[in-house]
Amino acid sequence: MEKIKQNTLHGEVAERIRDMISQGALVPGSRVPEKQLCEQFGVSRTPLREALKVLAYEGFVELLPNRGARVSKLTKATIKNTFEVMQNLEALSGKLAGDRVTDSELKNIESLHYQMLAHYKKGNMQEYLLLNQQIHEAIVVASQNDVLIDVYKNLNQRVRRVRFTAELSSDYWPKAVQEHKDMVNALRARDGVALGEVLSRHLKNKVEMSNLEDMAE
Amino acid sequence: MEKIKQNTLHGEVAERIRDMISQGALVPGSRVPEKQLCEQFGVSRTPLREALKVLAYEGFVELLPNRGARVSKLTKATIKNTFEVMQNLEALSGKLAGDRVTDSELKNIESLHYQMLAHYKKGNMQEYLLLNQQIHEAIVVASQNDVLIDVYKNLNQRVRRVRFTAELSSDYWPKAVQEHKDMVNALRARDGVALGEVLSRHLKNKVEMSNLEDMAE
DNA sequence: CATTGCTTTTTTGAATGCATAATTTGTTAT
DNA sequence: ATAACAAATTATGCATTCAAAAAAGCAATG
Known part of the structure; x- marks a missing residue:
């Protein structure tokens, strides 16, 4: 962990996605729409995908090979x-x-x-x-x-x-x-x-x- | 966490970098040479950088804005x-x-x-x-x-x-x-x-x- | 000889492009 | 109408490219 606080793009994107999940804007079990979020956030897919890697590690999403990310369900x-x-x-x-x-x-x-x-x-x-x-x-x-x-x-x-x-x-x-x-x-x-x-x-x-x-x- | 076991490129890259750090091939405190590792692993910078995001979260490296990643020291x-x-x-x-x-x-x-x-x-x-x-x-x-x-x-x-x-x-x-x-x-x-x-x-x-x-x- | 300021090179962060895999749509046959 | 299959569309993973930042090299000055 030991996250260095820094204003990287992927960090901000991760934070926004976390919020969306917490607030229910992204439904557990549903797929994370990369393109749509890119447009919404005004960033390209690269930082967004980097953010998804981190979020996967944190347990917010699950990465499925060639199927992108899904919002993980809390069982x-x-x-x-x-x-x-x-x-x-x-x-x-x-x-x-x-x-x-x-x-x-x-x-x-x-x-x-x-x-x-x-x-x-x-x-x-x-x-x-x-x-x-x-x-x-x-x-x-x-x-x-x-x-x-x-x-x-x-x-x-x-x-x-x-x-x-x-x-x-x-x-x-x-x-x-x-x-x-x-x-x-x-x-x-x-x-x-x-x-x-x-x-x-x-x-x-x-x-x-x-x-x-x-x-x- | 809840890492899904999958053979993504960035996952393999992360694993190799972890090993290199554990074995001392990458010196704590030194910067992680992206280009060199890309050539060594035969991958582009995209998956390598995704791996670095995960490694940062795991505490193996620290990300410094516009200065890439450094191998974190264990104090x-x-x-x-x-x-x-x-x-x-x-x-x-x-x-x-x-x-x-x-x-x-x-x-x-x-x-x-x-x-x-x-x-x-x-x-x-x-x-x-x-x-x-x-x-x-x-x-x-x-x-x-x-x-x-x-x-x-x-x-x-x-x-x-x-x-x-x-x-x-x-x-x-x-x-x-x-x-x-x-x-x-x-x-x-x-x-x-x-x-x-x-x-x-x-x-x-x-x-x-x-x-x-x-x-x- | 060290130090400052400038130029060049390298490195980084992020956008774009491209090949492949997955999904949706459309079509045909039953 | 529905099931099965094929074509078209879309999404994904990774490579490449580009602009900006940092580092390195180098000359001029004290």
């Missing part, structure tokens, strides 16, 4: 497997973040946390989920392990399409909020082991509570 | 971080493999294990390390989690260059062998928790025993 199994790995990576992040989190990172996470609580109290689920997402990523970043961060972000992006389709049930939501409070407390105490445990439990609950049937394509 | 920190993540993924694999390993997989792992022991007794370190590698991969595969397998293999490939440079010290080697025996026993007992713990400990020891200074580039 129930893949979603489950992805969350299984992410759960583990988050737990590791927690363990590491306990030792390594900086003061400014901690402050930032606390701030996000309080914003999230506010949305919870207002019952604003969309905003809540967005903040929730940001907190989890911030904890992973606090692990200070570049490889871990890259892998996590990649996996997260793979399931981006379905992340927000699952609604939080009325009995799970308060539980999740409590877990988040535990997280922040563990982080404040720089207790990596406790943080790892909370995170592990947290995502596990999320997977169990989510209706994977609804998410799969 | 001490990156190696450490990679092993840190791999250790966690192996532990997860162990936990999952305890429940999911099939009889034939178990048999295969036992076979590899005994072969490895034979090489240990003969003091044949190269062969030992190869088998060791295969056993670890087999355990990860036994997790039956495609995403986990892909991520693990990718990370493993990233550090392939340095994997075999570190020699096992005379006091670590017997310890590692004992841990491997524990692994097989845990797997036979289908005790995922125990297997996860052994694996976690095992790679941790390996990292601590290895002289990262020697491995870094």
